[in-house]
Amino acid sequence: xxxxEPADAAWNMAVDGALLELADEPTLRIYGWQPHAVSLGxxxxxxxxxxxxxxxxxxxRTTGGGxxxxxxxxTFSLVLDAELLxxxxxxxxxxxxxxxxxxxxxxxVSCRRAVSGxxxxxxxxxxxxxxxxxxxxxxxxxxKLLGSAQRRTNTATPRVLHHGSLVLNRPAHTPFVAAxxxxxxxxxxxxxxxxxxxxxxxAKVLGIESQxxxxxxxxDAMAARLADEQFRNxxxxxxx
Amino acid sequence: xxxxxxxxxxxHEWCKIDGDVATIGISDYAVxxxxxxxxxxxxAVGSSVSVGESFGEIESVKAVSSxxxxxxxxxxxxxxxxxxxxxxxxEEPFGKAWMLKVKVSATSDEVMDGAAYDAHCxxxx
Numbered sequence: 001x002x003x004x005e006p007a008d009a010a011w012n013m014a015v016d017g018a019l020l021e022l023a024d025e026p027t028l029r030i031y032g033w034q035p036h037a038v039s040l041g042x043x044x045x046x047x048x049x050x051x052x053x054x055x056x057x058x059x060x061r062t063t064g065g066g067x068x069x070x071x072x073x074x075t076f077s078l079v080l081d082a083e084l085l086x087x088x089x090x091x092x093x094x095x096x097x098x099x100x101x102x103x104x105x106x107x108x109v110s111c112r113r114a115v116s117g118x119x120x121x122x123x124x125x126x127x128x129x130x131x132x133x134x135x136x137x138x139x140x141x142x143x144k145l146l147g148s149a150q151r152r153t154n155t156a157t158p159r160v161l162h163h164g165s166l167v168l169n170r171p172a173h174t175p176f177v178a179a180x181x182x183x184x185x186x187x188x189x190x191x192x193x194x195x196x197x198x199x200x201x202x203a204k205v206l207g208i209e210s211q212x213x214x215x216x217x218x219x220d221a222m223a224a225r226l227a228d229e230q231f232r233n234x235x236x237x238x239x240x
Numbered sequence: 241x242x243x244x245x246x247x248x249x250x251x252h253e254w255c256k257i258d259g260d261v262a263t264i265g266i267s268d269y270a271v272x273x274x275x276x277x278x279x280x281x282x283x284a285v286g287s288s289v290s291v292g293e294s295f296g297e298i299e300s301v302k303a304v305s306s307x308x309x310x311x312x313x314x315x316x317x318x319x320x321x322x323x324x325x326x327x328x329x330x331e332e333p334f335g336k337a338w339m340l341k342v343k344v345s346a347t348s349d350e351v352m353d354g355a356a357y358d359a360h361c362x363x364x365x
Binding site for chain 1 (some may be wrong): 252273274275278279281286292297299300301302303304305306308364365
Protein backbone atom coordinates (compact mmCIF):
# COMPACT_ATOMS: atom_id res chain seq x y z
CA UNK A 1 0.00 0.00 0.00
CA UNK A 2 1.21 3.48 -0.87
CA UNK A 3 0.15 6.31 1.45
CA UNK A 4 0.81 9.73 -0.01
CA GLU A 5 0.62 13.16 1.56
CA PRO A 6 -2.14 15.37 0.13
CA ALA A 7 -0.98 16.80 -3.20
CA ASP A 8 -2.27 18.91 -6.05
CA ALA A 9 -4.84 17.49 -8.45
CA ALA A 10 -2.58 17.05 -11.49
CA TRP A 11 0.06 15.21 -9.49
CA ASN A 12 -2.54 12.94 -7.92
CA MET A 13 -3.91 11.92 -11.31
CA ALA A 14 -0.43 11.61 -12.81
CA VAL A 15 0.72 9.18 -10.14
CA ASP A 16 -2.32 7.00 -10.76
CA GLY A 17 -1.61 7.13 -14.49
CA ALA A 18 1.98 6.06 -13.94
CA LEU A 19 0.92 3.19 -11.68
CA LEU A 20 -1.56 2.01 -14.31
CA GLU A 21 1.26 1.91 -16.85
CA LEU A 22 4.08 0.58 -14.72
CA ALA A 23 3.06 -1.02 -11.42
CA ASP A 24 4.11 -4.65 -11.57
CA GLU A 25 1.96 -5.81 -8.68
CA PRO A 26 -1.53 -4.92 -7.43
CA THR A 27 -1.18 -1.51 -5.83
CA LEU A 28 -3.51 0.33 -3.49
CA ARG A 29 -2.66 4.01 -3.09
CA ILE A 30 -4.27 6.33 -0.56
CA TYR A 31 -3.99 10.08 -0.96
CA GLY A 32 -5.63 13.46 -0.44
CA TRP A 33 -6.04 16.80 -2.19
CA GLN A 34 -4.17 20.00 -1.36
CA PRO A 35 -5.50 22.36 -2.47
CA HIS A 36 -9.00 20.95 -2.64
CA ALA A 37 -10.01 20.48 -6.27
CA VAL A 38 -12.73 19.41 -8.66
CA SER A 39 -12.08 16.39 -10.87
CA LEU A 40 -14.15 15.89 -13.99
CA GLY A 41 -15.03 12.48 -15.39
CA UNK A 42 -13.15 11.72 -18.60
CA UNK A 43 -16.09 12.43 -20.90
CA UNK A 44 -17.53 15.45 -19.12
CA UNK A 45 -17.76 18.92 -20.66
CA UNK A 46 -15.82 21.63 -18.90
CA UNK A 47 -18.40 24.18 -20.04
CA UNK A 48 -20.83 22.56 -17.58
CA UNK A 49 -18.61 23.79 -14.73
CA UNK A 50 -18.32 27.45 -15.71
CA UNK A 51 -20.12 28.44 -12.50
CA UNK A 52 -17.37 27.19 -10.19
CA UNK A 53 -15.66 29.99 -8.24
CA UNK A 54 -12.76 31.49 -10.15
CA UNK A 55 -9.50 29.81 -9.27
CA UNK A 56 -11.05 26.46 -8.38
CA UNK A 57 -8.44 23.86 -9.39
CA UNK A 58 -9.90 21.54 -12.02
CA UNK A 59 -8.41 18.32 -13.34
CA UNK A 60 -9.77 15.79 -15.83
CA ARG A 61 -9.60 12.20 -14.67
CA THR A 62 -8.96 9.33 -17.05
CA THR A 63 -11.71 7.41 -15.27
CA GLY A 64 -15.40 7.80 -16.13
CA GLY A 65 -18.40 9.00 -14.14
CA GLY A 66 -19.31 12.43 -12.84
CA UNK A 67 -17.39 15.29 -11.26
CA UNK A 68 -16.23 15.23 -7.65
CA UNK A 69 -15.29 18.09 -5.35
CA UNK A 70 -12.38 16.58 -3.49
CA UNK A 71 -12.28 18.09 -0.02
CA UNK A 72 -11.56 16.15 3.14
CA UNK A 73 -11.94 12.63 1.88
CA UNK A 74 -10.13 9.34 1.84
CA THR A 75 -9.23 8.94 -1.81
CA PHE A 76 -7.83 5.69 -3.05
CA SER A 77 -6.70 4.24 -6.32
CA LEU A 78 -6.39 0.56 -6.99
CA VAL A 79 -4.29 -0.62 -9.93
CA LEU A 80 -4.31 -4.29 -10.83
CA ASP A 81 -4.56 -6.81 -13.62
CA ALA A 82 -8.13 -7.05 -14.87
CA GLU A 83 -8.18 -10.80 -14.29
CA LEU A 84 -8.23 -10.15 -10.53
CA LEU A 85 -11.65 -8.50 -10.88
CA UNK A 86 -14.93 -9.78 -12.33
CA UNK A 87 -14.92 -9.23 -16.08
CA UNK A 88 -18.34 -7.64 -15.91
CA UNK A 89 -17.73 -4.04 -14.84
CA UNK A 90 -20.86 -3.75 -12.68
CA UNK A 91 -19.88 -6.93 -10.83
CA UNK A 92 -16.44 -5.49 -10.14
CA UNK A 93 -18.04 -2.51 -8.39
CA UNK A 94 -20.18 -4.85 -6.30
CA UNK A 95 -17.12 -6.80 -5.12
CA UNK A 96 -15.15 -3.68 -4.17
CA UNK A 97 -18.10 -1.83 -2.67
CA UNK A 98 -19.06 -4.76 -0.45
CA UNK A 99 -15.49 -4.80 0.88
CA UNK A 100 -15.74 -1.08 1.63
CA UNK A 101 -19.08 -1.58 3.44
CA UNK A 102 -17.27 -4.01 5.76
CA UNK A 103 -14.33 -1.63 6.26
CA UNK A 104 -16.71 1.18 7.22
CA UNK A 105 -18.73 -1.09 9.52
CA UNK A 106 -15.53 -1.95 11.39
CA UNK A 107 -15.14 1.71 12.41
CA UNK A 108 -18.82 2.10 13.26
CA VAL A 109 -20.10 3.62 10.01
CA SER A 110 -23.21 2.10 8.53
CA CYS A 111 -24.01 2.29 4.83
CA ARG A 112 -25.54 0.03 2.23
CA ARG A 113 -25.16 -0.79 -1.42
CA ALA A 114 -28.10 0.49 -3.42
CA VAL A 115 -29.71 -2.55 -4.96
CA SER A 116 -32.39 -0.76 -6.93
CA GLY A 117 -32.62 2.39 -8.98
CA UNK A 118 -31.13 3.27 -12.30
CA UNK A 119 -28.40 1.08 -13.66
CA UNK A 120 -25.08 2.74 -13.03
CA UNK A 121 -24.58 3.38 -16.69
CA UNK A 122 -27.71 5.36 -17.32
CA UNK A 123 -26.72 8.69 -18.80
CA UNK A 124 -26.23 10.74 -15.65
CA UNK A 125 -28.84 13.36 -14.75
CA UNK A 126 -26.39 15.39 -12.69
CA UNK A 127 -22.91 16.64 -13.47
CA UNK A 128 -21.86 15.70 -9.93
CA UNK A 129 -21.00 12.09 -9.15
CA UNK A 130 -22.46 12.31 -5.66
CA UNK A 131 -25.76 13.91 -6.66
CA UNK A 132 -26.87 11.02 -8.79
CA UNK A 133 -26.74 7.76 -6.77
CA UNK A 134 -27.31 4.74 -8.96
CA UNK A 135 -27.50 1.02 -8.42
CA UNK A 136 -24.53 -0.45 -6.50
CA UNK A 137 -23.46 2.92 -5.08
CA UNK A 138 -22.83 3.09 -1.32
CA UNK A 139 -25.47 5.23 0.34
CA UNK A 140 -26.73 6.31 3.76
CA UNK A 141 -29.85 8.21 4.82
CA UNK A 142 -27.95 11.41 3.99
CA UNK A 143 -27.04 10.46 0.42
CA LYS A 144 -24.15 8.94 -1.44
CA LEU A 145 -21.00 8.23 0.58
CA LEU A 146 -18.53 6.86 -1.97
CA GLY A 147 -17.69 7.88 -5.53
CA SER A 148 -16.18 5.22 -7.80
CA ALA A 149 -14.95 5.11 -11.38
CA GLN A 150 -12.62 3.04 -13.54
CA ARG A 151 -10.26 3.16 -16.49
CA ARG A 152 -9.62 -0.14 -18.24
CA THR A 153 -6.84 -0.91 -20.69
CA ASN A 154 -7.04 -3.93 -22.91
CA THR A 155 -3.45 -4.40 -23.99
CA ALA A 156 -1.58 -7.73 -23.78
CA THR A 157 -2.22 -7.78 -20.04
CA PRO A 158 -5.52 -5.96 -19.46
CA ARG A 159 -5.39 -3.62 -16.47
CA VAL A 160 -7.77 -1.64 -14.32
CA LEU A 161 -7.40 1.66 -12.49
CA HIS A 162 -10.21 1.96 -9.94
CA HIS A 163 -10.78 5.32 -8.23
CA GLY A 164 -12.64 5.65 -4.94
CA SER A 165 -13.55 8.82 -3.03
CA LEU A 166 -14.89 8.29 0.46
CA VAL A 167 -16.19 11.52 1.96
CA LEU A 168 -14.97 12.28 5.50
CA ASN A 169 -16.22 15.87 5.87
CA ARG A 170 -18.74 17.42 3.48
CA PRO A 171 -17.12 19.53 0.72
CA ALA A 172 -18.36 23.04 -0.11
CA HIS A 173 -19.53 22.58 -3.69
CA THR A 174 -21.41 19.34 -3.09
CA PRO A 175 -23.31 19.73 0.21
CA PHE A 176 -25.75 16.96 -0.75
CA VAL A 177 -23.25 14.14 -0.10
CA ALA A 178 -23.23 11.75 2.82
CA ALA A 179 -20.08 11.85 4.94
CA UNK A 180 -18.34 9.65 7.49
CA UNK A 181 -18.59 12.60 9.94
CA UNK A 182 -22.37 12.08 10.01
CA UNK A 183 -21.74 8.95 12.07
CA UNK A 184 -18.32 9.23 13.72
CA UNK A 185 -16.13 12.23 14.55
CA UNK A 186 -13.18 12.50 12.15
CA UNK A 187 -10.09 12.07 14.30
CA UNK A 188 -6.58 11.00 13.43
CA UNK A 189 -7.36 7.61 14.91
CA UNK A 190 -10.48 7.21 12.77
CA UNK A 191 -8.51 8.11 9.63
CA UNK A 192 -5.83 5.52 10.44
CA UNK A 193 -8.36 2.83 11.33
CA UNK A 194 -10.37 3.44 8.20
CA UNK A 195 -7.24 3.24 6.07
CA UNK A 196 -6.11 -0.04 7.58
CA UNK A 197 -9.60 -1.58 7.42
CA UNK A 198 -9.88 -0.57 3.78
CA UNK A 199 -6.57 -2.18 2.95
CA UNK A 200 -7.45 -5.36 4.83
CA UNK A 201 -10.90 -5.79 3.26
CA UNK A 202 -9.76 -5.02 -0.29
CA ALA A 203 -6.78 -7.36 0.04
CA LYS A 204 -9.11 -10.08 1.27
CA VAL A 205 -11.60 -9.91 -1.60
CA LEU A 206 -8.88 -9.59 -4.21
CA GLY A 207 -6.69 -12.31 -2.73
CA ILE A 208 -3.63 -10.09 -2.80
CA GLU A 209 -0.87 -9.51 -0.33
CA SER A 210 1.32 -6.55 -1.11
CA GLN A 211 4.31 -5.45 0.90
CA UNK A 212 5.10 -2.49 -1.30
CA UNK A 213 5.19 0.89 0.37
CA UNK A 214 7.17 3.08 -2.04
CA UNK A 215 6.96 4.03 -5.69
CA UNK A 216 9.77 3.19 -8.06
CA UNK A 217 11.95 5.86 -9.65
CA UNK A 218 10.44 4.95 -13.04
CA UNK A 219 6.91 5.46 -11.69
CA ASP A 220 7.87 8.87 -10.29
CA ALA A 221 9.53 9.89 -13.57
CA MET A 222 6.47 8.89 -15.55
CA ALA A 223 4.19 10.67 -13.07
CA ALA A 224 6.22 13.87 -13.52
CA ARG A 225 5.90 13.58 -17.28
CA LEU A 226 2.15 12.85 -17.18
CA ALA A 227 1.56 15.75 -14.78
CA ASP A 228 3.20 18.20 -17.20
CA GLU A 229 2.09 16.76 -20.51
CA GLN A 230 -1.43 15.63 -19.67
CA PHE A 231 -2.98 16.63 -16.38
CA ARG A 232 -1.70 20.25 -16.25
CA ASN A 233 -2.16 20.62 -19.98
CA UNK A 234 -5.02 23.02 -20.69
CA UNK A 235 -5.79 21.29 -23.98
CA UNK A 236 -6.37 18.00 -22.15
CA UNK A 237 -8.38 19.57 -19.34
CA UNK A 238 -10.55 21.41 -21.89
CA UNK A 239 -10.71 18.58 -24.42
CA UNK A 240 -14.49 18.48 -24.14
CA UNK B 241 -24.17 -15.07 -35.35
CA UNK B 242 -20.88 -13.46 -36.18
CA UNK B 243 -20.31 -12.95 -39.90
CA UNK B 244 -17.62 -15.37 -41.07
CA UNK B 245 -15.65 -12.80 -43.07
CA UNK B 246 -14.44 -10.92 -39.98
CA UNK B 247 -11.14 -11.01 -38.15
CA UNK B 248 -10.94 -10.40 -34.42
CA UNK B 249 -8.42 -9.15 -31.89
CA UNK B 250 -7.97 -10.55 -28.40
CA UNK B 251 -9.06 -7.13 -27.16
CA HIS B 252 -12.42 -7.76 -28.93
CA GLU B 253 -12.30 -5.37 -31.88
CA TRP B 254 -13.33 -6.82 -35.24
CA CYS B 255 -12.29 -5.78 -38.71
CA LYS B 256 -13.45 -6.59 -42.18
CA ILE B 257 -11.02 -5.99 -45.02
CA ASP B 258 -12.47 -5.12 -48.39
CA GLY B 259 -9.75 -4.20 -50.88
CA ASP B 260 -7.64 -1.60 -49.11
CA VAL B 261 -10.41 -0.50 -46.77
CA ALA B 262 -10.93 -1.96 -43.29
CA THR B 263 -14.19 -1.54 -41.40
CA ILE B 264 -13.67 -1.71 -37.64
CA GLY B 265 -16.00 -2.24 -34.69
CA ILE B 266 -16.26 -4.12 -31.39
CA SER B 267 -17.70 -7.59 -30.92
CA ASP B 268 -20.95 -8.74 -29.35
CA TYR B 269 -18.85 -10.33 -26.57
CA ALA B 270 -17.23 -6.97 -25.75
CA VAL B 271 -20.57 -5.19 -25.76
CA UNK B 272 -22.14 -7.75 -23.42
CA UNK B 273 -19.32 -7.33 -20.89
CA UNK B 274 -19.24 -3.56 -21.12
CA UNK B 275 -23.05 -3.62 -20.67
CA UNK B 276 -24.78 -0.25 -20.68
CA UNK B 277 -22.81 2.23 -22.77
CA UNK B 278 -22.81 5.96 -22.16
CA UNK B 279 -20.14 7.76 -24.20
CA UNK B 280 -17.99 7.02 -27.23
CA UNK B 281 -15.03 8.90 -28.67
CA UNK B 282 -13.87 8.09 -32.21
CA UNK B 283 -11.10 9.73 -34.24
CA ALA B 284 -11.91 12.29 -36.92
CA VAL B 285 -11.80 11.56 -40.63
CA GLY B 286 -8.28 12.20 -41.89
CA SER B 287 -6.55 11.13 -38.69
CA SER B 288 -4.24 8.13 -38.50
CA VAL B 289 -4.62 4.91 -36.58
CA SER B 290 -1.90 2.34 -35.89
CA VAL B 291 -1.90 -1.38 -35.21
CA GLY B 292 -2.16 -2.02 -31.46
CA GLU B 293 -2.64 1.65 -30.59
CA SER B 294 -5.77 3.09 -29.04
CA PHE B 295 -8.10 4.64 -31.62
CA GLY B 296 -10.94 5.59 -29.32
CA GLU B 297 -12.60 5.23 -25.97
CA ILE B 298 -15.93 4.07 -24.66
CA GLU B 299 -17.55 4.60 -21.26
CA SER B 300 -19.88 2.21 -19.52
CA VAL B 301 -20.76 1.93 -15.83
CA LYS B 302 -18.37 4.79 -15.02
CA ALA B 303 -15.51 2.83 -16.61
CA VAL B 304 -13.58 4.20 -19.58
CA SER B 305 -12.11 1.50 -21.85
CA SER B 306 -9.70 2.02 -24.71
CA UNK B 307 -10.37 0.59 -28.17
CA UNK B 308 -7.39 -0.79 -30.11
CA UNK B 309 -6.83 -0.69 -33.83
CA UNK B 310 -6.20 -3.89 -35.80
CA UNK B 311 -4.86 -1.88 -38.74
CA UNK B 312 -2.59 1.02 -39.59
CA UNK B 313 -3.89 3.65 -41.95
CA UNK B 314 -5.95 6.77 -42.46
CA UNK B 315 -9.51 7.14 -41.20
CA UNK B 316 -11.74 7.77 -44.22
CA UNK B 317 -15.10 7.44 -42.44
CA UNK B 318 -16.19 7.61 -38.81
CA UNK B 319 -19.67 6.49 -37.74
CA UNK B 320 -20.80 9.86 -36.44
CA UNK B 321 -24.32 8.68 -35.62
CA UNK B 322 -23.13 5.91 -33.33
CA UNK B 323 -22.26 8.16 -30.36
CA UNK B 324 -25.91 9.20 -30.06
CA UNK B 325 -27.21 5.70 -30.73
CA UNK B 326 -25.05 3.46 -28.59
CA UNK B 327 -27.85 0.90 -28.34
CA UNK B 328 -26.89 -0.05 -31.90
CA UNK B 329 -23.83 -1.76 -30.43
CA UNK B 330 -26.05 -4.28 -28.69
CA GLU B 331 -28.46 -4.55 -31.60
CA GLU B 332 -26.08 -4.83 -34.53
CA PRO B 333 -22.44 -4.86 -33.41
CA PHE B 334 -21.32 -6.13 -36.82
CA GLY B 335 -23.73 -3.99 -38.81
CA LYS B 336 -24.85 -0.44 -38.25
CA ALA B 337 -22.63 -0.14 -35.15
CA TRP B 338 -19.43 -0.15 -37.21
CA MET B 339 -17.05 2.50 -35.91
CA LEU B 340 -14.41 3.35 -38.51
CA LYS B 341 -13.47 2.79 -42.11
CA VAL B 342 -9.73 2.98 -42.59
CA LYS B 343 -7.61 3.08 -45.74
CA VAL B 344 -5.18 0.37 -44.77
CA SER B 345 -1.40 0.49 -45.07
CA ALA B 346 -0.68 -2.41 -42.67
CA THR B 347 -2.67 -4.98 -40.72
CA SER B 348 -2.07 -6.72 -37.42
CA ASP B 349 -0.66 -10.23 -37.68
CA GLU B 350 -2.34 -11.15 -34.39
CA VAL B 351 -5.94 -11.23 -35.58
CA MET B 352 -8.03 -14.41 -35.36
CA ASP B 353 -10.76 -15.91 -37.46
CA GLY B 354 -14.22 -16.46 -35.98
CA ALA B 355 -13.56 -19.98 -34.71
CA ALA B 356 -10.37 -18.98 -32.90
CA TYR B 357 -12.17 -15.93 -31.50
CA ASP B 358 -15.01 -18.13 -30.20
CA ALA B 359 -12.44 -20.23 -28.36
CA HIS B 360 -10.77 -17.07 -27.00
CA CYS B 361 -14.09 -15.79 -25.64
CA UNK B 362 -14.89 -19.15 -24.06
CA UNK B 363 -11.47 -19.16 -22.37
CA UNK B 364 -12.09 -15.66 -20.99
CA UNK B 365 -15.42 -16.79 -19.59
